[in-house]
Amino acid sequence: MSGRKIPVAYFSVKFVLNKLKILSNVRVVLSHTTHPGNIGAAARAMKTMGLEQLYLINPKHFPDKQAVAMATGADDVLSNAIVCSSIDEALQGTVFVAAMTARLRDISHEVFTPREAMPLLAQHAVKQPVALLFGTEMAGLTNEEMGKSHVLVRIPANPAFSSLNLASAVQVACYELCVAMDYAGFQLQQPAVDLAKHEELERLYIHLEEALKQIGFFKTKSANKLMLKLRRLYARARLEQEEINILRGILSAATEYNTRLSNKVSE
Amino acid sequence: MSGRKIPVAYFSVKFVLNKLKILSNVRVVLSHTTHPGNIGAAARAMKTMGLEQLYLINPKHFPDKQAVAMATGADDVLSNAIVCSSIDEALQGTVFVAAMTARLRDISHEVFTPREAMPLLAQHAVKQPVALLFGTEMAGLTNEEMGKSHVLVRIPANPAFSSLNLASAVQVACYELCVAMDYAGFQLQQPAVDLAKHEELERLYIHLEEALKQIGFFKTKSANKLMLKLRRLYARARLEQEEINILRGILSAATEYNTRLSNKVSE
Numbered sequence: 001m002s003g004r005k006i007p008v009a010y011f012s013v014k015f016v017l018n019k020l021k022i023l024s025n026v027r028v029v030l031s032h033t034t035h036p037g038n039i040g041a042a043a044r045a046m047k048t049m050g051l052e053q054l055y056l057i058n059p060k061h062f063p064d065k066q067a068v069a070m071a072t073g074a075d076d077v078l079s080n081a082i083v084c085s086s087i088d089e090a091l092q093g094t095v096f097v098a099a100m101t102a103r104l105r106d107i108s109h110e111v112f113t114p115r116e117a118m119p120l121l122a123q124h125a126v127k128q129p130v131a132l133l134f135g136t137e138m139a140g141l142t143n144e145e146m147g148k149s150h151v152l153v154r155i156p157a158n159p160a161f162s163s164l165n166l167a168s169a170v171q172v173a174c175y176e177l178c179v180a181m182d183y184a185g186f187q188l189q190q191p192a193v194d195l196a197k198h199e200e201l202e203r204l205y206i207h208l209e210e211a212l213k214q215i216g217f218f219k220t221k222s223a224n225k226l227m228l229k230l231r232r233l234y235a236r237a238r239l240e241q242e243e244i245n246i247l248r249g250i251l252s253a254a255t256e257y258n259t260r261l262s263n264k265v266s267e
Numbered sequence: 268m269s270g271r272k273i274p275v276a277y278f279s280v281k282f283v284l285n286k287l288k289i290l291s292n293v294r295v296v297l298s299h300t301t302h303p304g305n306i307g308a309a310a311r312a313m314k315t316m317g318l319e320q321l322y323l324i325n326p327k328h329f330p331d332k333q334a335v336a337m338a339t340g341a342d343d344v345l346s347n348a349i350v351c352s353s354i355d356e357a358l359q360g361t362v363f364v365a366a367m368t369a370r371l372r373d374i375s376h377e378v379f380t381p382r383e384a385m386p387l388l389a390q391h392a393v394k395q396p397v398a399l400l401f402g403t404e405m406a407g408l409t410n411e412e413m414g415k416s417h418v419l420v421r422i423p424a425n426p427a428f429s430s431l432n433l434a435s436a437v438q439v440a441c442y443e444l445c446v447a448m449d450y451a452g453f454q455l456q457q458p459a460v461d462l463a464k465h466e467e468l469e470r471l472y473i474h475l476e477e478a479l480k481q482i483g484f485f486k487t488k489s490a491n492k493l494m495l496k497l498r499r500l501y502a503r504a505r506l507e508q509e510e511i512n513i514l515r516g517i518l519s520a521a522t523e524y525n526t527r528l529s530n531k532v533s534e
Contacts, residue, residue, distance in 0.1 A: 041432060041435075044431075044432060044435075045431070045432070045435055047425060047428045048424045048425055048428055048429060048430065048431050048435075049424065049425060050424075050425040072430075072432075073428060073430070074428065113446075115446065155442065156442075156445060156446060156449060157315045157316065157317075157445075158314060158315055158316060158317040161314045161315055161340060161341065162315060163315065163339075163340070164311075164312070164315050164438065165308060165311060165312070165339075165434070165438075167432070167435065168308075168311075168312055168315075168434065168435055168438040171431065171432075171435040171438055171439060172438060172439060172442050175422065175423075175439050178423060178424075179380075179382065179423060182423060
């Protein structure tokens with residue numbers, strides 16, 4: 001009977017357990033959410049796709065009964081949600097950050113569709129924590145948030161009306177992640193390299209900025225804008241721990257050389 | 268610079284116009300929706316993906332200010348929404364109906380994932396109206412609604428928590444439809460055959476049921492259950508207009524023969 005398709009439970013128990021284990025490495029990070037109802041609806045959207053790690057950066061109202069009302073059964077995701085006071089706290093320990101954006105940016109990171117980005121995210125989640133980052137309902141991502149992400153992800157949308165509801169965007173992203181894993185199935189391989197953790201990257205950027213200040217590099221340039229461009233470059237490179245050590249070694253050598261030189265000059 | 272990707276407007280104006288024209292053949296039909304907020308959120312979800320044809324079968328509250336509040340900018344979709352008093356009215360003129368379901372059914376039509384179903388829907392929408400049918404928030408589709416659909420579409424979800432919010436389900440379905448069209452691009456071909464319209468199919472089923480009654484077929488069987496099985500069979504066959512004419516011709520011939528026979532017996 002060609003064309004006929006009987007519904008079957010198409011995943012083995014082992015696969016489902018494996019999938020849930022990988023999904024437990026995926027954080028959904030909501031930054032500065034205004035409406036608590038959106039947090040609840042996002043929790044429900046996550047749970048329907050098997051995601052449970054919710055991180056909230058300075059939510060305007062939380063906990064809140066509107067959040068519970070909109071979660072309709074995903075209360076556990078809400079009650080286990082981790083409220084953070086900074087993005088660094090929310091991203092601590094993650095090795096890959098995909099930030100959802102509705103806009104095409106002028107200074108832009110790599111921009112992927114969900115279908116392109118989610119297999120990457122799933123792959124890194126096999127071993128280590130990763131994050132899906134969502135900006136506020138109105139303004140979206142800040143430059144700081146973009147600067148701490150590896151890729152931007154844009155849901156293809158109607159050019160004349162591209163603003164998805166926050167929970168709808170969470171639903172689409174989590175759905176694509178799940179489907180990506182279903183298609184990859186057991187072939188989901190360990191990533192080829194171990195990416196550096198968020199906090200190691202941040203330490204590199206601090207070191208880099210200090211070094212650039214010391215050598216007077218920012219004199220005629222905006223430090224913030226330049227640091228964002230450097231973040232974009234290194235985000236694209238997907239730095240490993242060892243590479244961060246090398247880069248920081250170079251920075252240390254350069255500044256020490258500089259210090260020695262200054263000392264000699266002032267002798 | 269391998270791995271680097273600059274965001275570009277990746278569709279030509281001609282393609283976007285073509286796409287919007289096809290999408291204008293896609294109705295989103297919400298049956299007996301309880302919460303007006305869900306209608307508004309669904310309208311917003313539709314519009315973000317370029318869909319604008321909203322049909323409401325006996326909504327509990329509509330128009331309603333909660334619907335407008337949740338539409339946030341998709342008010343035009345709401346104000347152009349067509350309120351119907353029956354599913355037949357909502358499906359009139361459509362040649363393909365994909366009904367969203369959260370459940371695996373015992374008596375089941377073909378069940379597809381959104382990724383499998385949306386290219387089919389898009390293809391039929393190139394020439395004629397098609398429908399995406401959504402049941403109520405709590406109970407989902409009725410048997411009657413299932414019986415009037417060609418395929419069931421199930422969003423893969425967490426087995427332990429599979430109930431997506433109505434607007435979230437609309438978002439995922441419309442998103443997959445859009446992405447399917449983007450991938451198919453200009454290759455979207457006219458469907459090979461012209462499927463029969465909803466109302467022609469319904470006339471066939473009425474004719475068939477009457478004929479089966481006349482020949483005493485239902486004596487020991489449940490007419491409703493059997494008609495549902497026959498609907499499932501013909502939905503899978505994707506009947507063309509000509510085939511309906513043939514089937515109805517056979518039914519007419521059979522019942523006429525039957526009538527002649529009865530007349531002879533009673534002579």
